[in-house]
Amino acid sequence: MRPARTPIGLQLTQASRAVSRAFDEALAAAGGSLPVWLVLVSLKSRELASQRELAEVMGIREATLTHHLTSMESGGLVTRRRDATNRRIQIVELTGAGEEMFGRLAGVAMAFDKRLRRGISAAEVTVLEDLLGRLAANAGASESAARPWAGLAEAGAGPG
DSSP: OOOSSOOHHHHHHHHHHHHHHHHHHHHHHTTOOHHHHHHHHHHHTSSSEEHHHHHHHHTSOHHHHHHHHHHHHHTTSEEEEEOSSOTTOEEEEEOHHHHHHHHHHHHHHHHHHHHHHTTOOHHHHHHHHHHHHHHHHHTTOOTTTTOTTTTHHHHTOOOO
C-alpha cells in the first residue's frame, strides 16, 4: 500500500541532505569544512573547553574529535594543552589563525543562513523551529541532544 503523501521523515531527510551538501560546499570554498566549523564555533561559544566537553557539545565521540583536532592543530588553528589541575584533561584553544578562520567561516555561515531564509518570513522561521523541535522530540531525541548548538547565536553565526 502506497502512502497518500510522501512520509515527512523522508522529506526531512532529503531536505537535510540537500542543505548539508550545499553548506559543505560553501565551507569548502572558503577553505573550511563542517567539522572545522563545528569545532571553531563550539570553542567560540565557551571560555575554555576540554576535549571531552567539545565532543559532547558536537555530539560525536572523543576519538572522532581527536582526529579533527589533530588535523586542526597541524594546520595551526587550535592548540591543546593539559589542564594544570587534572593532567588527564586536554584544554583546546583557538590560535590567531583559528580566530581568522572562524571569522571567515562565520561570514560563510551567515551568508548561507541568509540564503536559506530567502522568501521565508520571520513568523515562518519561528514555526519551522518549533516543528523541527517537535519532530526531534517525536523521534525520541533528548532535550540535550536538541541543544548542542545553543551557543551559536551568541558566537555570532548559525550552523547554516
